[in-house]
Amino acid sequence: MSRDYTKVINSINSIASKVYNDLESSEIPNLKLPTRTKSNIQFDDKLNVWKYGKNMTERSAKSLDGAYMMLRTMYMVDFIKDMIKANKSSTLREMYYISEGWDLAKFNSQPESDSLAEDLEVITSCMREDFKLRPEEDGARVIGNLTIEEMTRNKTKKKIHCQDDVGDSGYSIPYNVEPEKISFKGADADFILAIETGGMFDRLVENGFDTSNRAILVHLKGQPARSTRRFIKRLNEKEKLPVLVFTDCDPWSYRIFGSVAYGAIKTAHISEYLATPAAQYLGVTPSDIENYKLPTDKLTKEDINALKSELSDPRFQDSFWKHEIKLQLSLGKKSEQQALAKYGLDYVTDTYLPEKLAEMGIIKK
Amino acid sequence: MPEVIAHKLAEKQKEISVAEFFERNKHILGFGNPTRALLTSVKEGVDNVLDACEESGILPDIYVEIRNHEDGECKLIVEDNGPGIVKKQIPHIFGRLLYGSRFHAIQQSRGQQGIGISAVVLYGQLTTGKHAKVISKIQEDRPATVTELAIDTNKNRSEVINRDTMHWDKPSGTRFEVSIVADYKRGRRFVCEYLQSVSIVNPHAQITFKEPDGTEHLFERISDMLPRKSVEIKPHPYGVELGTLIKLAKNTKSRKLSSFLKSEFSSMGDRTTKAVCEKAQLDKDFNPKNMSREQFLALHKAFKKVKIMAPTTECLSPIGETLIKRSLKHETQEISPEFIVTASRPASVYSGNPFQIEVGIVYGGSLPKDKTVKLMRFANRVPLLYQQGDCVSTSAISSIDWRRYGLEQPSGKGIPSGPAMFLTHMSSTLIPFTSESKEAIADIPEIENEVKLAFRECARKVQSHINKKVRRVKTREKFELITKILPEIAKKSSKMLDKPVPSLDKVITKIMDVVWIEDIIEYETTSAKPAQSTLFDESSEKREEGWITKSTVMVVNYKNKPQKFNLYAVIPEDAVVGSVTPKPTKITDNYIKWNLDTIPPADKRDIYFELAGLDKEDFDENDLYVENINPSYVIGADKWEGD
Structure with a gap:
């Protein structure tokens, strides 16, 4: 039951390309995504649920935190790409532990890596499942x-x-x-x-x-x-x-x-x-x-x-x-x-x- | 015939004895309870030694010992290396209340505090019934005299109980022993705190304290420089009271009012004398001895109406910024504070009395973060330990908004909380205490203002330190960003896309977009010159290590345009500038200035200077300023605001 991951790989590569192109043209690399706060959600009449509004947040390498975030993003998309190639999947927690080996790009806590995975969903319009990432079994x-x-x-x-x-x-x-x-x-x-x-x-x-x-x-x-x-x-x-x-x-x-x-x-x-x-x-x-x-x-x-x-x-x-x-x-x-x-x-x-x-x-x- | 009431009253009227006077006023005199009595006794003993040594130019070595006996009786011993006391004076100094040499002098001294050492003798006698003992030696080749004495409380005269001589190893000095009723258990903390405080404001003194259990505390001497000798001055017209004025006039040798004014008062020249006489409508040729009370009153009023120059401030002996800093650093070693700043105001005057304010702030380290700031108050190098709430320094500190200096203070008033200690020192010929117990300085606007100004200056230094800290963090972050993270991002993204790693130079310049100034300070010992010593220091042949402070400043242009600007490094006034590279444009007492050559983008300049005449860590933080460049382009230096 192998599904087609071309679209996912393309959208992952587009993140790497954006950063690479910024650097090549002497721009400070940045990524944009909808602001994920209370102030930026609005009711979608068609879907009958609350969705993100138009406010965008910029993740820029100009600040140290921003640069770290960007480096982690690079490591995470690379890791996802590898998983897709190897037809494997991992839990969010496993990914957090794998990130321990990412040297400078390692996370300080699991909520940080979970939240970055969500950011990737938002940026690429893919779902966590597309990235071969799954949550812990929670047995509701x-x-x-x-x-x-x-x-x-x-x-x-x-x-x-x-x-x-x-x-x-x-x-x-x-x-x-x-x-x-x-x-x-x-x-x-x-x-x-x-x-x-x-x-x-x-x-x-x-x-x-x-x-x-x-x-x-x-x-x-x-x-x-x-x-x-x-x-x-x-x-x-x-x-x-x-x-x-x-x-x-x-x-x-x-x-x-x-x-x-x-x-x-x-x-x-x-x-x-x-x-x-x-x-x-x-x-x-x-x-x-x-x-x-x-x-x-x-x-x-x-x-x-x-x-x-x-x-x-x-x-x-x-x-x-x-x-x-x-x-x-x-x-x-x-x-x-x-x-x-x-x-x-x-x-x-x-x-x-x-x-x-x-x-x-x-x-x- | 009814009895004359006055006769009846006269039967009851008699002179009260000093003992009765003491008994009634002991709370005011600092003997109100056994805890206070212990501290007051130590204080009188130590203050006496410090004043005597200062007057005779000796670096004091003070030994304080307390032996604890049962029944709440303590034996207090205070020994010094001072000049000693001649035999005939001993009974007067130790056995007679209100006897002293400094009482009438207008000069900064500790002695105007407290009632004197004889009060301790009297207290001891009244509470234990035991006699005091004084051993004193005034000359190397003579034996020491031993005097056992008591006070005749009816006559306010001393009684020598026993006199003897003995051999004493010291070249000169005095040892005082007295038994008193005191609460050592409770008083211990105050005694320790007092001795430590004394040591902070008397860096030239060495104090050893031996506790009853044998524990010894050493408060080390950290400066071989005796305090500047204060000079006795004449009263200033603004500060003189009517009664004193009349008394001076009765005793003067001058026959004319004008010469009386010029010779008996300070700051009175021909012009001011003339102006005063005119304002008072008095003939300048009047004989002052023949003037009426009304005429004195007019003269006294006239003083206030004429502008008279402030008195000279030679009579003051402040401690000095660098010494206070060094002292605080030494005494707060266990706290390992983050930084210490001090500020010293120029001398000023309140009602004709010269005074000077010095303050210091110790910040950080292991000081508690959630308690109110500890205040250390001093007057003429004597610690004030009680009545903090009534002191002018407390109200001055309370009126400053400390919140923006990283301290907590509800509604921006009151004593702030946070990891800090504040020191205030007032030097004056007359400290205006709120009461006889001499623990708090009165709320005089001129003094409050000076304390405020001094603390504001300190606070600005604190602020600049905090800014520097923030800047350092920022700088470190930026550095990490461009040297570690950014290359990693480039590497990873190119690897994913299978492309060559792009050059980052331009992006780095864009991210930094500043002129970046970083500095380090190092210290090197030198034994080239003998250390500072005083004329009176007999051990001056002993050579001590000196320190050279070496400061290196690195300037990197991370802007994308060439930059040309001037750089200033602020240096302590008492420092001597050694080698400087590149060649400075100007060196003054307070700063070194360079007109730097143009620095192209991504280029770097090193600036180096040496300072001598300072102790290690006296200069522990560069204070750098820039000129002729937008200061917001610069990390690591502020805008130069002029000399």
């Missing part, structure tokens, strides 16, 4: 009345039912969730519930919420990996099921919802692949803190700054978010999903979720 989990057909290592197709064929820990989402790897073979459920914490996921599984309420439960595992977001998007489109996001009640959790529903700032160049515009936020909302009298913690300085930053985030400008964020700032408090246990272990499945789902019109009272 799924339980629900859903059948998946997966292409196994032995190149045979295997059907997996996400209740009958899996244990309590559920079906583990692979890093590749494209049609060549998995396809959906029918689901009998009313909605998809994406859950931030493992503790809450396990609580719903133990209480049989997937059966009792006809739900497909997806564990987000904190800030969800690309594959988890892609999985939710494909499932939403294929099975036409509403997506509800259930997280803690703090600014970081709202960002998790943002990356699922609107597209993350870091990966806005591929939002149309990853975001599920139809996803809705279920809770826990700051209003829930008051309505359900939930146990709380005080907002930290970082929390408050993050909330204020969200008030100026173009993705959180609708009346729901403005109201909830302002309410939270005035309460000065945050809460967790598992705070619902205050009223007993079954409260979340017997009372909270049914009430919220009914309120949102997903199930009838």
Whole structure:
């Protein structure tokens, strides 16, 4: 199954050529790419997701940091080219360790090399997968009345039912969730519930919420990996099921919802692949803190700054978010999903979720 | 007949004894509690030695020992190599309160601090009942005298309890022993801090301190130069009080007001004398002895209305910028500070009293980053350890915005926080203390202003140092960029495309786009000349190592056009310039100037100069300036602002 990498190689070579030509014509080498910040994302009406705007950042060799970045870029594209030639692939972490041998061009930390890989995606309009780079297996989990057909290592197709064929820990989402790897073979459920914490996921599984309420439960595992977001998007489109996001009640959790529903700032160049515009936020909302009298913690300085930053985030400008964020700032408090246990272990499945789902019109009272 | 009340009162009225006076005022005199008493006793002893040695031109070797007895009693011993005291004077100096030679002189001295060594003797006597002992030797071939003495508190007279002679190895000197009630455990820190502070502002003194457990601390002498001898001057009209004026007039030998004014006051010439007499509407031929109180009052008022020249400042003996720097460097060795800057103001005057401010800043090293800056305050080379908040130096420092000098200071006021130590030294014929305890200098606008100006100057040096540091980092980065990273980028990209490696010269010039100045300073020892020594230093044959400071400055033109400009290197005033290449255009006390030849692009010039007369690391940072070139083109030097 060898695919054609000519386009990828060409775009990689074009980066090297740009730098080489700059040097040859006595120009300080520079590379341009869209600015990857909050201030440079805008809503794409056609795609219904948030994408990078027109602001460009210049990476120039005029400064030391810029020059280092450029040298690393050279090493990375050379490494990718070698992998394509040798028909190999590596994890982002492996690449980070390989860069240890790049002498002056080595990275100080893995986030740096991950971020440069993303830059390359943005510059070349290729995807990480085109570069033969993949993330660590992150094993986000799924339980629900859903059948998946997966292409196994032995190149045979295997059907997996996400209740009958899996244990309590559920079906583990692979890093590749494209049609060549998995396809959906029918689901009998009313909605998809994406859950931030493992503790809450396990609580719903133990209480049989997937059966009792006809739900497909997806564990987000904190800030969800690309594959988890892609999985939710494909499932939403294929099975036409509403997506509800259930997280803690703090600014970081709202960002998790943002990356699922609107597209993350870091990966806005591929939002149309990853975001599920139809996803809705279920809770826990700051209003829930008051309505359900939930146990709380005080907002930290970082929390408050993050909330204020969200008030100026173009993705959180609708009346729901403005109201909830302002309410939270005035309460000065945050809460967790598992705070619902205050009223007993079954409260979340017997009372909270049914009430919220009914309120949102997903199930009838 | 009713009893006359005055008679009744008279029965109760009697002279109070010095002991009673002392008992009532001991907090003001610095004996308020056993901790303070220990420090005050050490202080009186050491100050006495320093003043005596200075007056007689001897480099002081001071030995301080404290022996700790049970029941909170300590024995304090202070020994020196001073001139000694003649036998007959010993009881007066040690056994009588308010007796001294310097009390009336208008001259900078430590002695105007504190009440004197006799107070220590009295304190010891009152608290322990023991007598003080003084051993003194004034001449090489004579034995030392041993005097045991006490104070008769009713008469304020000393009582010699015992007198003896003994053999003493020293050529001359004095040893003073007294038993006092003191809290050594708590007072230890203050004593150490005090002795260290004394050592900073008296670099010519050597101090050894022996603790009760036998631990010895040595505060080394770092300069063989005695402080400049201060000269006694006459009072200045602006500073004289009415009472003093009348007293001077009663005692003068002059028969005429004009000659009285000219001979008894400083800065009074014919013209000012005439102006004063006219303003006071007094005949210049009046006999001053016959003048009325009203006439003195008019004269006193007239002084303030006439412009009179400031008094001469010969009476002051400042420490000097280089010596303060050297002292601070020596005493802060364990901290290994990043840099030390000092500034010295010209002498100035407040109400007729000459004074001079010197300040220093120690920055960085292991000084705590999150605490308020430590202030070290000195008056006439005596450390001020208490009442920091009331001192004019504190308020002057607090009113400067230190935030842009890399220190933290909420709202830009108050004592800043950060890894620094500030030193303030005021020299004056009369230090205006806020109170009798003499721990804080009063808030006088002229003084505050001078302290501020001095610290601003220091702060500018700090700023320039910080700029230099930033510049050095920038320079190092640029260098790394053009010599390492850029060639690698070229190599890698050409390898990927299978093309030859392009030439980088023009890109490098474009990236740098500056004239780049870099320098190094090295030191070399020399034993060619004997080190500085004073007339009184008997060991002057001993030759000491000297140091030559060698500074090399490299100028590279990384602009794409030829550059021609002038370069200035600022040098310390007390340095002697040795060999200089290329030939300088001008050498002054403060700088060396070169009109450099045109430097073509990518070309380099080396400039070299030597300085003598400085200690190692006295000059540890080049101060370079450029002229006739846009200063923003230059890394490594600032714009020359004129002499």
